[in-house]
Amino acid sequence: MPTTITYNRGAVVLLPFPFSDQSSAKIRPAVIVSPHYPSDDLLVVAVTSVGDALRPGEFPIQFWREAGLIHPSFAKRAVASVSGELVRKLLGQLQETDLTKLDAAVRLWFGL
Numbered sequence: 075m076p077t078t079i080t081y082n083r084g085a086v087v088l089l090p091f092p093f094s095d096q097s098s099a100k101i102r103p104a105v106i107v108s109p110h111y112p113s114d115d116l117l118v119v120a121v122t123s124v125g126d127a128l129r130p131g132e133f134p135i136q137f138w139r140e141a142g143l144i145h146p147s148f149a150k151r152a153v154a155s156v157s158g159e160l161v162r163k164l165l166g167q168l169q170e171t172d173l174t175k176l177d178a179a180v181r182l183w184f185g186l
């Protein structure tokens with residue numbers, strides 16, 4: 075059944091995020107890169123509180139409290155397409171400064 079909730083680009087949500095080997099998923103925060111138009115899928119980027127070995131494009135979320143996060147956090151180069159029905163909770167919204175960093179990261183990661 076399609077979800078009736080809509081999310082904005084930059085919304086921070088809690089959902090089961092798949093591991094890169096697709097073996098299972100971990101409940102974690104993620105940032106919506108693209109809302110579910112025209113499908114029910116969301117393009118999301120994982121968020122982590124571990125930032126000791128950031129890869130190119132990964133960045134600290136400056137306004138993490140405003141984004142609804144409980145720890146200083148980082149946008150991680152883990153991108154997934156997930157069903158909007160998997161969202162457990164809306165945590166917050168990235169501020170414009172962090173959204174600009176996310177846009178730059180996505181362009182770098184996808185070579186745009």
